Amino acid sequence: MFTPEQMSRILIAAPRDVMVPVISELYRRRLFHIEDFVEDDHEEYEGYRIGHPVEGAGETSKELLRLRSVTSAFSIRPDDIEPSQRLSASRLKDQIETELPAIEREGEELLATRSGLENQAKELEQKIDQLTPFTGVPIDLSFLYGYRTISVLAGSVPKKVEIGAPHEEYYVESKTGNLLIVAVPNEYRPDVERTLLDAQFQAVAIPQESGLATERIAEYSARLDAVRREMDDVSSRIDSQREKHAGFLVACDELLSMDVERAEAPLRFATTDHAFIAEGWVPSESVAALSESITEVSGRRAFVTELPIDKGKDVVPVEYNNVSFARPSQLLLDVYSRPKYTEIDPTLLVSIVFPIFFGLILGDVGYGLILLVTSLALRKFMKGDDAKMLLAVLRNASISSIIFGFLYSEFLGFPIPGVYATLPARHLNIGGEAGGHGPAVPELMIMSVWIGIAYITLGRILGVVNHARQDHGSHRIFAILANLGWIMVMWGILLMIWSAFPMPLMPDLTGFPPLILGLSLPAILGAVMIVLGIVFIAKESALEIVELPTILSHVLSFARLVGVGLSSVAIAMVVNFIAIGLIIEPQLENLTIFGVIIIIVGVVVFLIGHLMNAILGMLGGGLQSLRLHYVEFFTKFYKGGGKKYSPFGMKRRFTED
Amino acid sequence: MAELDVAVQVAEASQLGMKALGAGLAVGLTGIGTGLAEMSIGSAAVGATAENKDVFGLVLLLTVIPETIVIFGLVVGLLLLF
Known part of the structure; x- marks a missing residue:
C-alpha cells in the first residue's frame, strides 16, 4: 500500500x-x-x-503514416472518441486493404479542394482590398496605367498637396483616407515623388483592372461569396465523412499502431x-x-x-500499488514526481489528507455542492484517464468541503440554521450582523499550527523510514539521526514556548517551578532537545543548519488553511451583504416596478459573486493544499524520480481479436 | 469629565484604526514582496516547463516558496485584528 x-x-x-x-x-x-x-x-x-524489425514493418509504418495524415486532416483524435463497438481485427485487416485506400483518396481530394478554394478566396480578398481605395474614382481604372511617357502615382495623403511640376491630379477626401492620384510626365516624376514624400504620401498599387472600381468590387465579392459557399459545402462534406468513418479510422489506427509496435520490438x-x-x-x-x-x-x-x-x-520501473480510493491521487504524485522503487509511496496519505485540507480551506456546503455537481457534470465532457482522475480528486475534495461546511456551519457564507459549528467559527463581522461572537481566529490559527506540527512530524518519521530502507552504512545512521534531530528541534521549541506562555488549545506548562537559570523542567528538556537535535542535523550535513528557520516557517505555513479559508468566507459574506443587504432588502420594504428590476440585479450580483468565489475557492483550496503537500510535506522525506512502468502492449479500445 | 470620556473614546477608536492600518500594511506589503519574488521565479518556471514538461512539479514548488512571506503577513494581520 x-x-x-x-x-x-x-x-x-x-x-x-x-x-x-x-x-x-x-x-x-x-x-x-x-x-x-x-x-x-x-x-x-x-x-x-x-x-532488425520484423519483415513488413516498413510497409505497415508507411500505411500508418498515410492514415495518420488523413485522421489529422479530419481532426480525429482517438482520445475524443468513445468506442461504440469493437471491430474484429481480422475483418479490419481485410477492410484496410479494400476500403481504406478509397477513404484516404476521398479525404485527400476533399482536403485538396478545400485548400484550393481557400487560396482562391484569399486571392479575391486581396484584389478587393487593392480596389477599395479607388471606390471613389469616377473613371475607368484602365486609364490609370499603361502609359509610356506618363507616370501615374496613387496613394493617401493627410491633406491636399501643392505640386510644382506640370501634372494632372485627382483628389478626394474621405474619412478612411484622402486619395490622391497624380499623373506626371516621366521626367518630372522624381521631383513630384519627393514633394509627395515630404507630404507623407503613402503609395498604393494601382490595380491592373478595367472598368469602375465599384463594379469590379461587386463582381469580385460575388465570386468570393460563391467560393465561400463552395467551401462551406466542402467542409460539411468533410464533416459528414468524419462522422461516417471516424470509428473505422481510429480502429485502423489502433490496429496498425499495434502492428508497427510489434514489428519494431526486435530493435529493443x-x-x-x-x-x-x-x-x-x-x-x-x-x-x-x-x-x-x-x-x-x-x-x-x-x-x-x-x-x-x-x-x-x-x-526499476515503478507501478503504483494503491487501493482504488487512492488511485486518482496518483495524478497529483505524477505531477510532482513518481516515487522511486525503494521509496515510500505517499499516495494514500495524499488521497486522504488532500481533501481534508481542501475542506478546511473551502468548508462551505454551498460551494461544496457547486463543485460536486461540476465535477460530476464534467465527467460527460472530459475524456481521457488524466481528466477522469482529476475529476475524481475534485469530487472527493468537494465531498470533504460539504462535510467541513457542516462542521463550520456555512452555506454560501450564511450560518446554517440549526447547525452548531463544531469547529471554531469563521463568520466575520461583515455588514454588522454576523451574529454570535465573530470568528474564532486564535483558535483557528492554533488548530492549523497543530495540523502543521502533526503533518511535519509525520513527514520526518517517513523520512526516517525512507533512509532506513534506502541507505547503507554510517550514512544511514547519520541520515536517520538527522531526521530525528529535526523532530527534536521542533518539539523542543514547542516545549520552550509552552513553558513560557499559556496558549489556548495547547498544553500549559507554565506552572512548573524554575530550576536552573529561571528555566523550568520542561523548558530545560526543550533546550536539551534543541541542542541535541542541532548536533544530529549538523553531523549529517553542517549546511543544513541554515535550514533551521524552516521549522518555524513551515509550521506557520499551515496557517494558510485558515487565511485562505477566511478570505473565501469574507468574499462570500461581502457578496451576501452587497446583494441582499444593500440591493434587495431596501427594495422589499415598499415594492415598486422599478424595485423589482433592482431586485433582479441583486440576484444577478449574488449569483455571479458566488460563482466567482466558488472558482476562486476551488483554485485556492486546491493549489494551497497541494502546495502544503509538495513543499511542506514532501520535502521532509520524498525524493521521487522513479521511472514509469510502461509495459509492452496497448490498451485496446477499438479492436479485438 | 465628559471631555475626558470623549478623549478616551477617540483614543480607543484611533487605536482600532491603527490596528487595522497595521494589519493592512502587513498583508499588503508582504503581498508585494511575494509578488516581486515570484515574478522572476514564475517566468523562469514557465520557460523551464516549456522546455521540459517533467519539471512542472518541481518548478511549481519553487514558484510558491515565497508565498510563505505573505502568509506571515497574514498571520500578523490576523493576530493584530483578533
Missing part, C-alpha cells in the same frame, strides 16, 4: 524463429516492461547486436544470427503466468528466467 508494485527482472532467451509468436504473446499480455538493449554495454552480451532486443534475448521487468505476481505462457507459445523452446535485482544499479 505504501510501496510500489513489486517488480521482478526477467530474461527471455529463445531461437529467432519463435521471435514473432513470443513478441505477440508479450504484447497481448501487456506485462513486460522492456529494458532496451544497448550495444557494447555489457560484457556478457559480447557478440550480440540490436535486432539483443540478437545473434540464431537467437534473441529480451530483458525487462514484470510485476512479481505475474512472473509465473507470463513465463508459462511464453514457454507455451514458443513450443517449449524459449528459456525464461528471473534475474537478481541490483538495487544500486538497476533502475
Whole structure:
C-alpha cells in the first residue's frame, strides 16, 4: 500500500524463429516492461547486436503514416472518441486493404479542394482590398496605367498637396483616407515623388483592372461569396465523412499502431544470427503466468528466467500499488514526481489528507455542492484517464468541503440554521450582523499550527523510514539521526514556548517551578532537545543548519488553511451583504416596478459573486493544499524520480481479436 | 469629565484604526514582496516547463516558496485584528 508494485527482472532467451509468436504473446499480455538493449554495454552480451524489425514493418509504418495524415486532416483524435463497438481485427485487416485506400483518396481530394478554394478566396480578398481605395474614382481604372511617357502615382495623403511640376491630379477626401492620384510626365516624376514624400504620401498599387472600381468590387465579392459557399459545402462534406468513418479510422489506427509496435520490438532486443534475448521487468505476481505462457507459445523452446535485482544499479520501473480510493491521487504524485522503487509511496496519505485540507480551506456546503455537481457534470465532457482522475480528486475534495461546511456551519457564507459549528467559527463581522461572537481566529490559527506540527512530524518519521530502507552504512545512521534531530528541534521549541506562555488549545506548562537559570523542567528538556537535535542535523550535513528557520516557517505555513479559508468566507459574506443587504432588502420594504428590476440585479450580483468565489475557492483550496503537500510535506522525506512502468502492449479500445 | 470620556473614546477608536492600518500594511506589503519574488521565479518556471514538461512539479514548488512571506503577513494581520 505504501510501496510500489513489486517488480521482478526477467530474461527471455529463445531461437529467432519463435521471435514473432513470443513478441505477440508479450504484447497481448501487456506485462513486460522492456529494458532496451544497448550495444557494447555489457560484457556478457559480447557478440550480440540490436535486432532488425520484423519483415513488413516498413510497409505497415508507411500505411500508418498515410492514415495518420488523413485522421489529422479530419481532426480525429482517438482520445475524443468513445468506442461504440469493437471491430474484429481480422475483418479490419481485410477492410484496410479494400476500403481504406478509397477513404484516404476521398479525404485527400476533399482536403485538396478545400485548400484550393481557400487560396482562391484569399486571392479575391486581396484584389478587393487593392480596389477599395479607388471606390471613389469616377473613371475607368484602365486609364490609370499603361502609359509610356506618363507616370501615374496613387496613394493617401493627410491633406491636399501643392505640386510644382506640370501634372494632372485627382483628389478626394474621405474619412478612411484622402486619395490622391497624380499623373506626371516621366521626367518630372522624381521631383513630384519627393514633394509627395515630404507630404507623407503613402503609395498604393494601382490595380491592373478595367472598368469602375465599384463594379469590379461587386463582381469580385460575388465570386468570393460563391467560393465561400463552395467551401462551406466542402467542409460539411468533410464533416459528414468524419462522422461516417471516424470509428473505422481510429480502429485502423489502433490496429496498425499495434502492428508497427510489434514489428519494431526486435530493435529493443539483443540478437545473434540464431537467437534473441529480451530483458525487462514484470510485476512479481505475474512472473509465473507470463513465463508459462511464453514457454507455451514458443513450443517449449524459449528459456525464461528471473534475474537478481541490483538495487544500486538497476533502475526499476515503478507501478503504483494503491487501493482504488487512492488511485486518482496518483495524478497529483505524477505531477510532482513518481516515487522511486525503494521509496515510500505517499499516495494514500495524499488521497486522504488532500481533501481534508481542501475542506478546511473551502468548508462551505454551498460551494461544496457547486463543485460536486461540476465535477460530476464534467465527467460527460472530459475524456481521457488524466481528466477522469482529476475529476475524481475534485469530487472527493468537494465531498470533504460539504462535510467541513457542516462542521463550520456555512452555506454560501450564511450560518446554517440549526447547525452548531463544531469547529471554531469563521463568520466575520461583515455588514454588522454576523451574529454570535465573530470568528474564532486564535483558535483557528492554533488548530492549523497543530495540523502543521502533526503533518511535519509525520513527514520526518517517513523520512526516517525512507533512509532506513534506502541507505547503507554510517550514512544511514547519520541520515536517520538527522531526521530525528529535526523532530527534536521542533518539539523542543514547542516545549520552550509552552513553558513560557499559556496558549489556548495547547498544553500549559507554565506552572512548573524554575530550576536552573529561571528555566523550568520542561523548558530545560526543550533546550536539551534543541541542542541535541542541532548536533544530529549538523553531523549529517553542517549546511543544513541554515535550514533551521524552516521549522518555524513551515509550521506557520499551515496557517494558510485558515487565511485562505477566511478570505473565501469574507468574499462570500461581502457578496451576501452587497446583494441582499444593500440591493434587495431596501427594495422589499415598499415594492415598486422599478424595485423589482433592482431586485433582479441583486440576484444577478449574488449569483455571479458566488460563482466567482466558488472558482476562486476551488483554485485556492486546491493549489494551497497541494502546495502544503509538495513543499511542506514532501520535502521532509520524498525524493521521487522513479521511472514509469510502461509495459509492452496497448490498451485496446477499438479492436479485438 | 465628559471631555475626558470623549478623549478616551477617540483614543480607543484611533487605536482600532491603527490596528487595522497595521494589519493592512502587513498583508499588503508582504503581498508585494511575494509578488516581486515570484515574478522572476514564475517566468523562469514557465520557460523551464516549456522546455521540459517533467519539471512542472518541481518548478511549481519553487514558484510558491515565497508565498510563505505573505502568509506571515497574514498571520500578523490576523493576530493584530483578533
